Amino acid sequence: MGLSVALELTKRNPLAHIAVLEKEPEPGLHASGRNSGVLHCGIYYASDTLKAKLCAKGAALMRAFAEEHCIPCERNGKIIIPTSAQDLPTVERLLSNAADHGIRAEKLDVQAVKALEPYANPYQVGIHCPDTAVIDGKGVIQQLRRMLEAQGVRFFWNCKIVEVVPAAKCVKSATDSFSYGYLLNCAGAHADRLAKMFGLAQNHALVPFKGIYYKLSPRSAGLVKNSIYPVPDIALPFLGVHLTRVISGDVYVGPTAIPALGRENYGLLQGIEWAESLTIAQRLAQLYWDNSQNFRLLAHSEMKKYLKTYFLDAARKLVPALKAEDLLPTQKSGIRPQLVNIAEQRLEMDYLLEHTENSLHVLNAISPAFTCGFAFAELLVDRMP
Numbered sequence: 001m002g003l004s005v006a007l008e009l010t011k012r013n014p015l016a017h018i019a020v021l022e023k024e025p026e027p028g029l030h031a032s033g034r035n036s037g038v039l040h041c042g043i044y045y046a047s048d049t050l051k052a053k054l055c056a057k058g059a060a061l062m063r064a065f066a067e068e069h070c071i072p073c074e075r076n077g078k079i080i081i082p083t084s085a086q087d088l089p090t091v092e093r094l095l096s097n098a099a100d101h102g103i104r105a106e107k108l109d110v111q112a113v114k115a116l117e118p119y120a121n122p123y124q125v126g127i128h129c130p131d132t133a134v135i136d137g138k139g140v141i142q143q144l145r146r147m148l149e150a151q152g153v154r155f156f157w158n159c160k161i162v163e164v165v166p167a168a169k170c171v172k173s174a175t176d177s178f179s180y181g182y183l184l185n186c187a188g189a190h191a192d193r194l195a196k197m198f199g200l201a202q203n204h205a206l207v208p209f210k211g212i213y214y215k216l217s218p219r220s221a222g223l224v225k226n227s228i229y230p231v232p233d234i235a236l237p238f239l240g241v242h243l244t245r246v247i248s249g250d251v252y253v254g255p256t257a258i259p260a261l262g263r264e265n266y267g268l269l270q271g272i273e274w275a276e277s278l279t280i281a282q283r284l285a286q287l288y289w290d291n292s293q294n295f296r297l298l299a300h301s302e303m304k305k306y307l308k309t310y311f312l313d314a315a316r317k318l319v320p321a322l323k324a325e326d327l328l329p330t331q332k333s334g335i336r337p338q339l340v341n342i343a344e345q346r347l348e349m350d351y352l353l354e355h356t357e358n359s360l361h362v363l364n365a366i367s368p369a370f371t372c373g374f375a376f377a378e379l380l381v382d383r384m385p
Contacts, residue, residue, distance in 0.1 A: 001365060002186035003027060003144040004377035010151045012381060018153045019178065021171070023160035023190070028141040030264065031188050032370055034334035036255075037246050039063065039073075039133040040368040043080070044232060044239070047100045050351045050379075055368050056103055058375035059133065065374065066135055069143050072247045075133040078227035079113055081122035083317045087231040091125060094231070098129075105129050119223040119319050132227060134247045137370060164197035169358055182384055185361040189263040189337035195361040200354040203343055204363065207283050208263055209238075209302075209336040211255025214311065216243070220326035221251045228318045236298050237347050238336075239367075241305070241314040253315050253327060256305045257298070257336065259284050266333045283340060290345045339364040351376075353383070360384065 006018050024030075039062055042055030066073035082091055091107070098105035106128045108116075113126035120126070149155065156176070163172040171178050185194045189208065195201035216224065229242040238257040245251045261280055264271030287295045304310035308324060316322050339348045351372075352363040360380060369376070 001032075001188070001362060001369060001373055001376060002184070003141065003148065004373040005184050005186055005380055006148050006153050007144060008374075008377040008381045010148065010153065014151070018148075019180075020148070020153060020155050021159045021161065021173070021178065022155065022157055025157050027145055028138055031334060031337070031365070032141055033138050034266075034332070035137060035367070035370050036244050036252065037134050037137045038078075038227065038244055038368075038371070039135055040371045041098075041103050041105070041129045041131045042101055042368075043094050043098045043103050043105055043127070043129055045097065045101075047097070049349075050353075051368065051372070052097070052101055054351075054372040054375040054379065056101055056131075058368075058372035059131070061374035062135065062140070062371065063133055065140070065143075071136050071139040071143060073133055073135040074247065075131060076226040076245070077116075077128060077130040078132040078229055078244075079108075079117050079120060079122075080127040080129065080229045080231055081113060081120055081318065082125065082231040083121070083123055085123065087123065087233075088125070090231045090234055091127060094127060103129070104131050117225055117228055119321050120228050121318060121320050127231075134227075134244065136247045161194060161197075164194070166198055166356060166358070181358070183359040184380060184384075185359065186365070188365055189335055191337070191361060191363050191365065192339060195354060195363060198356055198359055198361070200356070200361055201339075201363055203341060204339045204348065204352070205279075205283055205342050206263065207280060207287065207338050207340050207347075208260040208265065209257045209338055210260040210265060211257060211334045211336060212305075213252045213254035213330050213332045214308075214315075214327035215330045215332070216251040216253060216322075217326050217328050220322065221245075221249075223319050223321055223326075224251045230318060236301070237293050237349060238298070241311065241318075243315065243318060252330070252332065253311075254332075255334065256302055256311070258302045258305065259299060260335060263335060263337065265335065271335075286345060287340065287347075292344075292346045295347075336366050337364070338366060353380075355383070357385075 039059040045052035113122045227244045261277040262272035
């Protein structure tokens with residue numbers, strides 16, 4: 001998101017002095033470099049959301065960027081399938097979303113689904129989304145970095161912001177101080193922390209969710225031609241386990257949405273900030289107690305997926321031929337930096353933007369934020385004074 005915004009700024013004002021501050025030694029070590037690389041078409045999102053407004057346009061801009069710069073990208077489509085009768089009303093809702101947004105989506109019978117994905121197991125019907133694509137996400141990040149450096153954008157690595165002085169329009173790291181005319185906060189899982197330094201995001205708190213994956217063995221990878229997704233369970237806030245043939249040709253199964261205890265808690269204990277983990281645990285406990293958005297059901301179903309048996313059960317609803325030995329462990333994992341509305345004790349399901357006179361803050365940059373990146377950058381720069 002930050003690199004996309006910087007690129008948009010250079011297009012509109014080539015003489016602007018632009019600096020990118022990054023707490024890591026290089027870009028893409030977190031969400032942008034860990035996602036599935038899927039460019040979503042936008043079929044899941046209601047028309048009154050920023051996700052709906054930005055997703056399809058963002059995907060088209062990203063595909064064009066990939067073509068221009070020879071970045072691997074394949075528009076291979078995906079199949080969304082119901083697994084029971086209770087999913088059928090949601091099929092119609094998704095098709096309605098597609099019609100509202102001008103998204104190409106076709107309702108298929110079982111035979112037509114199996115013509116595209118022979119080993120899928122649809123209940124009566126399916127949806128084909130031909131414009132869904134997969135891309136080399138890290139290739140996009142690397143190309144953006146090269147372009148920005150060539151255009152004179154300055155990068156400051158290992159630059160974690162520890163103090164903000166809004167009145168002086170200044171931010172400070174442990175070793176440096178930076179003055180700004182305008183600041184855009186695109187800090188992903190840490191965006192709420194930075195926003196709070198500006199007196200914003202007071203009604204929101206972070207509850208991270210961990211996405212872990214398996215990979216199909218070479219023997220079983222042929223069971224999936226492109227991507228197979230379930231119809232999302234409307235009782236739960238996330239999409240559920242799906243199967244995606246990524247740009248490398250590997251087929252990944254996942255992700256989970258397991259409550260995590262840290263913003264970078266990719267492993268069992270890795271990335272946990274113990275001072276914050278207790279606060280996160282308390283937020284999770286409150287969500288569990290209130291049971292808003294069926295949080296208990298989400299927690300129970302997702303925690304089970306730490307066990308391979310339950311993970312396999314979720315995958316076999318889509319492709320029954322899968323066996324336990326087909327799922328290979330992988331180091332691939334990511335964090336969904338999910339914000340909670342504290343007053344209402346509910347998960348925020350759309351992007352949030354908050355601002356001061358001289359700053360704009362992108363909060364809750366959850367999926368499909370990568371897909372939306374270039375379109376989101378246009379929106380953000382449009383909103384600058």
